[in-house]
Amino acid sequence: MQTLRFAIRQLRREWSAGELRAMSGAILIATAALVAVNAFSDRMQRALERNASELLGADIVVVGSGPPPGDWLARAQTEGIRTARTVQFPSVIITGEVTQLVGVKAVSNDYPLRGELRIADAPYAEDRATDQIPAPGTVWLDPRALGTLGLEVGDTVQLGEASFLISQVLSYEPDRGGGFITLAPRLMMHMDDLKTAALLGPGSRVRHRLLLAAGENELDAFVDWLRPQLERGQELQTVRGAQREISSALDDANRYLGLAALTAVILGGIAMAIAAHRFALRHRDAVAILRCLGASQWTATGVYTLEVLMLGLIAAVAGSGLGYLAQEVLARLLTDMVPADLPAPGWMPGLVGIAAGVVTLGGFVLPPLLRLRHTPPVRVLNRTLGAAPRSGMLSYLAAIAAVIALSGWIVRDAVLVAYVFGGVIATALILSLGSWLLIRLLRPLTKRVGVSWRFGLASIVRRAGGSTIQVAGLGLGLLMIFLLAVVRNDLLDGWRRTLPPDAPNFFVINIQPDQVDGVRDWLADRGLESTAIYPMSRGRITHINDAEPDTDDYPAGWARRRLEGETNLSWAETLPAANRIIEGEWWEADTNTTQISLARGFAEPLRLKLGDKLRLAIADQVFSGEVTSIREVDWDSFQVNFAILLSVTDIEQAPRTYVTSFHLDRSDSPNLAGLARAFPGIAIFDIDVFLDRVRDIIDRVSRAVEFVFLFTLLAGLLVMYATLQSTRDERSFETAVLKTLGASRARLRMGFLGEFATLGFLAGLLAALAATGIGWILATRVYDIPFSFSPELWVLGPLAGSIGVALAALLGGRAVLESTPLATLRRH
Amino acid sequence: MSQSQIVLSARNLSREIEGPGGTLSILSDVNFEVARGESVAIVGASGSGKTTLLGLLAGLDLPTAGQVFLEDEELTRLDEDGRARVRAQSVGFVFQQFHLMPALTALENVMLPVELAEEPQARARAQEILRRVGLAERMDHYPRQLSGGEQQRVAIARAFATDPSVLFADEPTGNLDSRTGEQIAELLFELNEQQGTTLVLVTHDHTLAQHCDRVLALEYGQLVSRSGSVETYAGT
Ligand SMILES: Nc1ncnc2c1ncn2[C@@H]1O[C@H](COP(=O)(O)OP(=O)(O)O)[C@@H](O)[C@H]1O
Numbered sequence A: 001m002q003t004l005r006f007a008i009r010q011l012r013r014e015w016s017a018g019e020l021r022a023m024s025g026a027i028l029i030a031t032a033a034l035v036a037v038n039a040f041s042d043r044m045q046r047a048l049e050r051n052a053s054e055l056l057g058a059d060i061v062v063v064g065s066g067p068p069p070g071d072w073l074a075r076a077q078t079e080g081i082r083t084a085r086t087v088q089f090p091s092v093i094i095t096g097e098v099t100q101l102v103g104v105k106a107v108s109n110d111y112p113l114r115g116e117l118r119i120a121d122a123p124y125a126e127d128r129a130t131d132q133i134p135a136p137g138t139v140w141l142d143p144r145a146l147g148t149l150g151l152e153v154g155d156t157v158q159l160g161e162a163s164f165l166i167s168q169v170l171s172y173e174p175d176r177g178g179g180f181i182t183l184a185p186r187l188m189m190h191m192d193d194l195k196t197a198a199l200l201g202p203g204s205r206v207r208h209r210l211l212l213a214a215g216e217n218e219l220d221a222f223v224d225w226l227r228p229q230l231e232r233g234q235e236l237q238t239v240r241g242a243q244r245e246i247s248s249a250l251d252d253a254n255r256y257l258g259l260a261a262l263t264a265v266i267l268g269g270i271a272m273a274i275a276a277h278r279f280a281l282r283h284r285d286a287v288a289i290l291r292c293l294g295a296s297q298w299t300a301t302g303v304y305t306l307e308v309l310m311l312g313l314i315a316a317v318a319g320s321g322l323g324y325l326a327q328e329v330l331a332r333l334l335t336d337m338v339p340a341d342l343p344a345p346g347w348m349p350g351l352v353g354i355a356a357g358v359v360t361l362g363g364f365v366l367p368p369l370l371r372l373r374h375t376p377p378v379r380v381l382n383r384t385l386g387a388a389p390r391s392g393m394l395s396y397l398a399a400i401a402a403v404i405a406l407s408g409w410i411v412r413d414a415v416l417v418a419y420v421f422g423g424v425i426a427t428a429l430i431l432s433l434g435s436w437l438l439i440r441l442l443r444p445l446t447k448r449v450g451v452s453w454r455f456g457l458a459s460i461v462r463r464a465g466g467s468t469i470q471v472a473g474l475g476l477g478l479l480m481i482f483l484l485a486v487v488r489n490d491l492l493d494g495w496r497r498t499l500p501p502d503a504p505n506f507f508v509i510n511i512q513p514d515q516v517d518g519v520r521d522w523l524a525d526r527g528l529e530s531t532a533i534y535p536m537s538r539g540r541i542t543h544i545n546d547a548e549p550d551t552d553d554y555p556a557g558w559a560r561r562r563l564e565g566e567t568n569l570s571w572a573e574t575l576p577a578a579n580r581i582i583e584g585e586w587w588e589a590d591t592n593t594t595q596i597s598l599a600r601g602f603a604e605p606l607r608l609k610l611g612d613k614l615r616l617a618i619a620d621q622v623f624s625g626e627v628t629s630i631r632e633v634d635w636d637s638f639q640v641n642f643a644i645l646l647s648v649t650d651i652e653q654a655p656r657t658y659v660t661s662f663h664l665d666r667s668d669s670p671n672l673a674g675l676a677r678a679f680p681g682i683a684i685f686d687i688d689v690f691l692d693r694v695r696d697i698i699d700r701v702s703r704a705v706e707f708v709f710l711f712t713l714l715a716g717l718l719v720m721y722a723t724l725q726s727t728r729d730e731r732s733f734e735t736a737v738l739k740t741l742g743a744s745r746a747r748l749r750m751g752f753l754g755e756f757a758t759l760g761f762l763a764g765l766l767a768a769l770a771a772t773g774i775g776w777i778l779a780t781r782v783y784d785i786p787f788s789f790s791p792e793l794w795v796l797g798p799l800a801g802s803i804g805v806a807l808a809a810l811l812g813g814r815a816v817l818e819s820t821p822l823a824t825l826r827r828h
Numbered sequence B: 001m002s003q004s005q006i007v008l009s010a011r012n013l014s015r016e017i018e019g020p021g022g023t024l025s026i027l028s029d030v031n032f033e034v035a036r037g038e039s040v041a042i043v044g045a046s047g048s049g050k051t052t053l054l055g056l057l058a059g060l061d062l063p064t065a066g067q068v069f070l071e072d073e074e075l076t077r078l079d080e081d082g083r084a085r086v087r088a089q090s091v092g093f094v095f096q097q098f099h100l101m102p103a104l105t106a107l108e109n110v111m112l113p114v115e116l117a118e119e120p121q122a123r124a125r126a127q128e129i130l131r132r133v134g135l136a137e138r139m140d141h142y143p144r145q146l147s148g149g150e151q152q153r154v155a156i157a158r159a160f161a162t163d164p165s166v167l168f169a170d171e172p173t174g175n176l177d178s179r180t181g182e183q184i185a186e187l188l189f190e191l192n193e194q195q196g197t198t199l200v201l202v203t204h205d206h207t208l209a210q211h212c213d214r215v216l217a218l219e220y221g222q223l224v225s226r227s228g229s230v231e232t233y234a235g236t
């Protein structure tokens, strides 16, 4: 009790000394970052679980490219199973001169079987649940589409061959799926209108869904009956599967946020370790005296340990609170991408965060404090005895291991944690090496500058060790921010730049065979040079050399999915542009055998070679042929490309649609509404709109990640602050001596500025360098796009670094500048 | 002594400290003057206020009452920067603990006040004076590479580098063994003589005090008369 009271009193007294501030700041920030990310993903997770049964709008769904057989529906009815149907496909709506790509979903009467639709009378107005579906002749439209088209409820739009009244704004559908991001806005219509609008021809890209809901037993029996009848290309979806799919999209997002939070924790740990080291150093004399007076090792150091632990707990609790605020900011930044009605955050992430904060504190702060115990009492007689408590790297290994284990538990992704820690440690080492080298380079410079600057630079050089940690810590914080800037802008722009200016920017799909000539003429009449009109279909490889492939022989992931699912394919007489034969030979245009040409990137993972005989199922037709060539395809060319090409021998039997692409100058005020009107059922993709949507999504996500990286930067500044604190005594002494020698405050300020502007400059420079390096690796190794060098980073980085750090240091150094020299010198 | 020859004077100088047990008077009502070229020793028991007095005289601290005049400037009316300017132009200071800048070499330490006073040829002057204190070979060494005596030599060179009119020394030999202390004292007086500097020296060492023209004694913060060969000076 005595000790506790003493510890509290001590805490108040030592707050101004700085180390305690640095330590608690570091815990605050580390905890806040962890809690923010963790609470946010917890909310997403719980939203997912709460809505689990709604994810499919049913208990079980059968998906296929054709309508479900009538006897399935009949059987379900007799078993007392409720059913509903949906049909989904892309299409365009036309209003006046404007077209808009939409994701159409035609639904039957009882849809949805689980969950409910929500509608509103105006975009983003208050919505309400409904058990209705759009009446025939009307459609419900996503608020986004209404916004871009400038339409209101009550207007009409053309879709296919019919006109529809927009009767409601559709604000929520339970089975939207596809993560939380959809590229084309939703249009919902009544199933009966599909025929009226004549939207679907054979071979159109359509997903038919049969929704089923009932008690568990009835369903199990039905599924047992249904499963053997499923054909390839028909898939049974369960709630669990849908959940897994969405979680994996969520995991990707959380991974980036987790990365930022972990970096903040590591930097926070470094700041804590530095502060704790100095804290221990400063208390050696007191401990020696206490021990001299007969205090036990524990009594002599217990007060300080208790003091720091208390403070750590307070800071962790505060940081946890801050984290809850921050996760709300995250949710706001990601509006539109997260479910609108996220459940309130739970208390678990907060508790875990506090525990994490305390463990980090224990790991990085306790080792130097515990070593304080070993201060020999004889130090009272000779201060050189029991000199600096060794900062033994070994004791920190335990701390690092603890933090890694903890992070792994929180982020639930061992690979990511290993990757981040490895990456951060490697980057930190490189940054340290870089700053050490740069600091060495400063040495000769000190002889060439004015007295104020000389003094600032000399300080950096003399405290090379501390300066290195400062520059590296700060650089790491800046790097995180720069990296996002580089990744976001350079990579996206780099990709855009790879497109030739006249690359096709419009794709037209779902052209029916009887529309081909018409579309070609329509485009030619308007001087639009279409690349070509390609037939297109989807097919599955059912047999390889007359044997059904065993999917278990293939690695999980892409290859297995290709065998289980369908792939886009086409027919051609001549080798398309942007394709190059690397093995075998292209077929004669008039060949009368069915030949197959595969893209290398498709053939290799599936271990397909020249001479292999493939059997392909395209809808209900079967095609067999031999692989006679392998192509290298330039996928970036933005031409229409296909992994599987067939000779045109028996194309007429194949259900198919056609696709084409063309370049349209935007200044030509495109009148594509005419095209859509003339050929109902086709869908027009505007690549720029698509890219803008992608960019918008990337922007929002990176803003959220940036927000979390803000904590990383703060932690980097704390490393700076902690190292600054650790040289504070020395610094105030030097200032006093300089004043004695007649230096004015303006002079001293200059020296101070010189020193910190230089540190900030070095940190900014290194961060720019590292960001460029990592950006280069990402561009060339990961994304395979030409690397674009951003010169502004090299100017802004060092500039931001030096100004920011100098200002921060000036604020922190004010007290030193204003005190009278004698008072300071007396303390030394 | 004519007025123009008075280079330093203290008038009714007092310094009080607010402590936990109320106000503590460290110096009270100190009056004296120092003529140009004179050397004055301040002696007194530990804690009698010597360092405090020296700090006030050099403008390193401010009195609670009274005035300090140095080279016709009223130090006590100047602000921190004004006092720094006077120090740069007219004052040298030698400390018991040397107080060299650890980041700078011996040469750079000595150049520092010359540069701060914006006087020309800092390097040449610093080299010259280091040679005179016998450290020609050690100019590029850092303080931590020098012995106590050598560090104090650098400190003395630094104090004399700007040719100050008044040199303050606070127990300059207090941290050195007696042999080295003697050498340092000798150096101090020698330079003082050569440059015609006014010297105000705080010391415990009676032999050192005897070297001075005049000895002032402090007791509990007040100047007291002292019996002995040295005349005591109090008030005007
Ligand atoms: N900042 C301060 N706070 C409290 N007491 C002080 C302070 N500075 C000096 N003193 C007290 O003033 C007295 C004179 O100190 P000082 O001038 O250092 O004496 P001397 O140099 O003669 O040993 C001492 O009793 C000392 O404790």
Ligand SMILES: [Mg+2]
Pocket: B050, B051, B052
């Ligand atoms: Mg003293």
